[in-house]
Structure formats: structure tokens, C-alpha cells
Amino acid sequence: xxxxxxxxxYQVTQFGKxxxxxxxxxxxxxxxxxxxxxxxxxxxxLFHYYDKDFNNEADTPDNFQSRxxxxxxxxxxxxxxxxxxxxxxxxxxxxxxxxxGLNTDTQYFGPGTRLTVL
Amino acid sequence: DAKTTQPxxxxxxxxxxxxxxxxxxxISGNEYVYWYRQIHSQGPxxxxxxxxxxxxxxxxxxxxxxxxxSSTLILPHATLRDTxxxxxxxxxxxxxxxxIFGKGTRLHILP
Numbered sequence: 001x002x003x004x005x006x007x008x009x010y011q012v013t014q015f016g017k018x019x020x021x022x023x024x025x026x027x028x029x030x031x032x033x034x035x036x037x038x039x040x041x042x043x044x045x046l047f048h049y050y051d052k053d054f055n056n057e058a059d060t061p062d063n064f065q066s067r068x069x070x071x072x073x074x075x076x077x078x079x080x081x082x083x084x085x086x087x088x089x090x091x092x093x094x095x096x097x098x099x100x101g102l103n104t105d106t107q108y109f110g111p112g113t114r115l116t117v118l
Numbered sequence: 119d120a121k122t123t124q125p126x127x128x129x130x131x132x133x134x135x136x137x138x139x140x141x142x143x144x145i146s147g148n149e150y151v152y153w154y155r156q157i158h159s160q161g162p163x164x165x166x167x168x169x170x171x172x173x174x175x176x177x178x179x180x181x182x183x184x185x186x187x188s189s190t191l192i193l194p195h196a197t198l199r200d201t202x203x204x205x206x207x208x209x210x211x212x213x214x215x216x217x218i219f220g221k222g223t224r225l226h227i228l229p
Contacts, residue, residue: 042220108164111161
């Protein structure tokens with residue numbers, strides 16, 4: 001059963017045209033993360049939500065925004081995609097700060113959305 | 119910057135044990151060693167983690183040296199499906215902060 005779902009798996013957009021990527025989870029985890037992974041590089045965290053609290057990484061461009069309307073869903077908005085934003089975007093979730101042992105903080109990743117910018 | 123050092127790539131024959139080393143000489147007392155892997159075109163997958171004792175689960179074993187400055191991930195009977203990039207990460211568990219991925223080891227399983 002899918003636990004972290006990302007739609008679409010492949011997204012093509014035009015230079016400067018806003019695009020939204022979505023992530024949903026069936027794990028009821030309180031933390032959701034967005035990572036960017038460029039070709040042949042390791043994933044790099046953009047930001048994360050701890051419950052409703054948004055935590056932005058210092059070097060994440062303003063062009064990237066996120067929304068989390070409820071526990072299950074989180075969106076990544078790219079306001080004006082540039083050619084350099086072409087990448088795989090990975091959503092992850094974890095359960096942190098709650099009773100249940102150390103394994104609760106394992107991050108579960110979705111399959112990713114591959115973004116192409118034309 | 120990642121706090122770990124791993125070989126860029128390794129080969130292993132199918133059916134043999136794959137031993138992936140990781141150096142983490144600056145690990146602090148409350149940091150655990152985590153391993154994730156990423157199969158091509160998929161999201162990273164959690165494998166195992168530990169503090170100082172050796173750990174084993176259905177996927178792998180984790181051997182941590184006594185001084186905790188290095189560790190080895192062991193896949194006991196590698197299959198072609200184990201071909202992936204393996205990331206060794208050190209972090210404090212049960213916090214919402216980021217996973218800092220290093221470059222990882224690209225493991226090729228040879229038929």
C-alpha cells in the first residue's frame with residue numbers, strides 16, 4: 001500500500017509558468033519534508049512542516065513556496081520555474097516528538113516528481 | 119556539509135555479502151548512524167540505524183566500531199535489486215531537522 005504519494009510522477013512546465021507539485025500521506029505523520037534532487041546529486045532539503053509550523057532552509061530560494069492545508073497533504077509551489085529548477089522533487093514524512101520509541105522518526109519518502117522546465 | 123565519508127562506488131557479486139563502509143570520525147555522543155538507499159528513479163528508502171550496538175533487521179546488518187568513528191552496512195546476500203546508491207547519515211533521532219545526504223556509495227551488483 002502506498003504510504004507517501006506524489007502526483008504527478010512527471011511534470012513538464014514552461015519557463016516562468018507557475019507549477020504545483022502535490023504530496024499526500026496515509027501515515028498520519030506530523031512532519032512533512034520537501035527535498036530537491038538534481039541529476040547525480042544527493043537530495044537537498046528545501047523546507048519542512050512540523051505540524052502547521054513551516055521551517056524554511058536558509059538557502060531555499062524565494063521562488064519555492066509550500067502549503068500544508070491539513071495533516072495528509074503538502075504542496076510545493078514554484079512561482080516562476082527556471083531551467084535550473086529542473087530536478088526530482090521528493091516528499092518525505094516522519095513522526096517526531098511523540099511517544100513510541102526511536103523508530104518513530106524514520107523518514108519515509110515518496111517516489112518523487114520529476115520536473116522538466118522547457 | 120555531510121558528516122560522513124563513503125567510497126564513491128563499489129561492486130559486489132550477486133549472492134555474496136556486500137559490505138559498505140562509512141567513516142564518521144566527528145560523530146557526537148547523541149548522534150545515531152542511519153543508512154538509506156535510493157534505487158534509480160525512486161525515493162530514498164530507510165534501511166537501518168544504530169547508536170553503538172550492532173543492529174540487524176530483515177534488510178541488513180549494521181556494525182559500528184567501538185569508538186563509533188566508522189560503521190559498515192552489510193547486505194548478507196546481495197541481489198540485482200540491491201543495486202542502488204547507499205547513503206550513510208549521522209543525526210540525532212526524534213527531531214524534525216533535516217537529513218543531510220552525502221554523496222553516498224553507488225553499489226553495483228554483478229550477475
